[in-house]
Amino acid sequence: MKQLILGLILIFSITVSVAQPQIVFDNKNHDFGTFEEETGPVTHDFRFVNSGNEPLVLQNVRSTCGCTVPKYTREPIAPGDSGSIKVTYNPKGRPGKFSKPIYITTNASGDRETLHIKGVVIGSKSRRATNPYKIGTLSLRSLHIPLFDTPKGHVKEGHLFVRNEGKTELVPTFKNVPSHISVEMIPAVLHPDEEGLIKIYYDPDVVDDWGSDATSLIWDSTTAPRTTSIRSRYRRTCWTILAPSRQNSVKTPDTSSYRAMS
Secondary structure, X not given: OHHHHHHHHHHHHHHHHHOOOOEEEOOOEEEEEEXXXXXXXXXXXXXXXXXXXXXXXXXXEEEOOXXXXXXXXXXXXXXXXXXXXXXXXXXXOOOEEEEEEEEEEEOOOOOOEEEEEEEEEEOOHHHHOOOOEEEOOEEEOOOEEEOOOOOOOOOXXXXXXXXXXXXXXXXXXXXXXXXXXXXXXXXXXXXXXXXXXXXXXXXXXXXXXXXOOOEEEEEOEOOOOEEEEEEEEEOOOEEEEEOXXXXXXXXXXXXXXXXXXX
C-alpha cells in the first residue's frame, strides 16, 4: 500500500513539473542602428511562442526609462500560440548612443526574461547648433572655461560641453597638463553624436603665480586615428581652448611682474 501511494505521488509530481507554459522568443535583441532625432519614436515587435503545454500569462513587462515604452499581449496565450511585445523608444532630447533593457515576468518560471534594444541617435540640427566651435569632429560649446576667483586652499572646478559630430567613436585623452590642473573626460569614450564633459580641476596650492602653457587634446577614431594640438592659455580665473589655426597668433604673456596669490 505504501509503495502504491509513493508511486502515485511520484507520477503526480512528474505531471506537475511537465505541465507548464514556456516562452520562446524569435530574438531577444534589436539594434535600431543610427537615426535622426527628428525621425521620432521608433518601434520593434518582439515575437514569441508558448512552447509549453499550459496557457502562458505575461504578468509584468517594464523598462527602466520613460523613454522606452512596452506594449504586450495581456490575454493568456494557449500552448502553440504566439504573442508579441512591442517596444517603442522616444529619442527626443536624447542624442547619442543608447541601450535599454526590458524585463518580463511570466507564469512560466521564477526567472524573468530580458530583452534589449540599442541604437545611436543623431541630435537635431538646432541641438547641434549649440556647439559652434569645431576641432576636427569634436564640437565645443565654448572655448573658455571661466573659473573666476580661485583662493588658496580650494580646488576650483570648471566644465565644458562637447559632442562627437563624427560617425565613429572618439577617445579623447590629455597630455602635457600642468601639475596644478587635472583634466577629466566624461564619458571616456564618445560615441557618434554623443555629448560629453571636459572637466577641469584647478589647485592653486600647487602653483605660486600666474602663467601660461600648452596642452594637447588627442583623440583616436576606430577608423582613422587623429591628433590635434590645442594651445591652452590660463590665468587664475580662466581656462581657454584655442583651435589649431589660432595657436600661432597667441603670444605667451610676460609673467615677470605678476605676484603670487596668497
